[in-house]
Amino acid sequence: MGKYRIALAGNPNTGKSTLFNTLTGLRQHTGNWTGKTVAKAEGEYLHNEQGYIIVDLPGTYSLHSNSADEEIARDYIIFEKPDVTVVVLDATAMERNLNLALQVMEMTNNVVVCVNLIDEAEKKGITVDAGKLSRSLGVPVVKISARNKTGLKQLLDTIELVAKGTLEPKPYQVRYSxxxxxxxxxxxxxxxxxxxxxxxxxxxxxxxxxxxxxxxxxxxxxxxxxxxxxxxxxxxxxxx
Incomplete structure (x- = not known):
């Protein structure tokens, strides 16, 4: 059985790279994206005896064409068509982070929203209702703390379900004027x-x-x- 390909997307400082390092450990390598000076990090992990290749996309606030980072993240999702795109959000800044999640959801159905830094949110008295958010967005939502390794099994189980087609997200689509x-x-x-x-x-x-x-x-x-x-x-x- 081939390995599933997972993309990690998110704003800067959401703990995305911490999650990447936690999942891949020493099974990772870095380089540059083809034709770019932007660093590329790619690694592997095993879950339930299934292999996964995971790519840490550059941290961006949008997926338009305003910078090399944005173009790289956007092009990977559109052209490489990863089996699952995990959008990492900062639990302490949900409103700002959700903009990127909505953009990714316009590009692919296979989205898992990962709400990271829930430990920091709890310290600030912030509560995130994952079930309600999932129903609103139409995609699975998992709360984690990558630093404390809280919620990782649920995240990996959810990624597995989406990658295998057992769980089919139906992303909310923004309606414009x-x-x-x-x-x-x-x-x-x-x-x-x-x-x-x-x-x-x-x-x-x-x-x-x-x-x-x-x-x-x-x-x-x-x-x-x-x-x-x-x-x-x-x-x-x-x-x-």
Whole structure:
């Protein structure tokens, strides 16, 4: 049986790298992402006799094209299609951290939200209702303290269920203004025609509306499509 591939995403200072180190121990290696000066950390762990390869993505606040870190994290999720993307949140700063989780949930269904630093949250009198948050987001939510190794078994069990398809998340999708939703609906058939099911259609349409030319050029290169000028539907277009 092959190894499942897991991506770790999260804002800086959420304890993401601590979780990575705790899971992989000495079974990890570092280098740079191809063509970038940004460090890449990749490791392995074993759970229930099943092997996993885990990649610690650069810490980012968003997944747009504002920096090399953001592009690397975004491109890995879209092009490498990890079996599970674990979004690590800081339990003491949930509102700020949830923005990234919602962005990841627009890109892939196979998401597990990991609420880290629950020990710090408890010291500050902050309580996180994992069940309620899971119902709101449509994805499994697990509370842990990577530093104290609290909740790790539940996290690994949950990752296993999602990786094997036993548990199928149904991520909440952000609804935008009526005008933006109409433009998304207008663009989706053209995006579908161009990329088939290679990428999440709604997400690509959003990136087009955002004018993310860097991403769209990368999509073309990876999928070997004709020019994005072909996407012109119901008066909505993207031109390079």
């Amino acid at each position: 009526d005008s933006i939703e109409k433009m998304i609906t207008a663009l989706e058939p053209g995006v579908k025609k161009l990329f088939q099911d290679a990428y999440p259609i709604r997400w690509v349409a959003l990136r087009m509306l955002d004018g993310d030319k860097s991403l769209l050029e990368t999509l073309q290169q990876n999928y070997k499509t004709p020019s994005m000028k072909e996407v012109f539907v119901n008066g909505v277009s993207f031109s390079q």
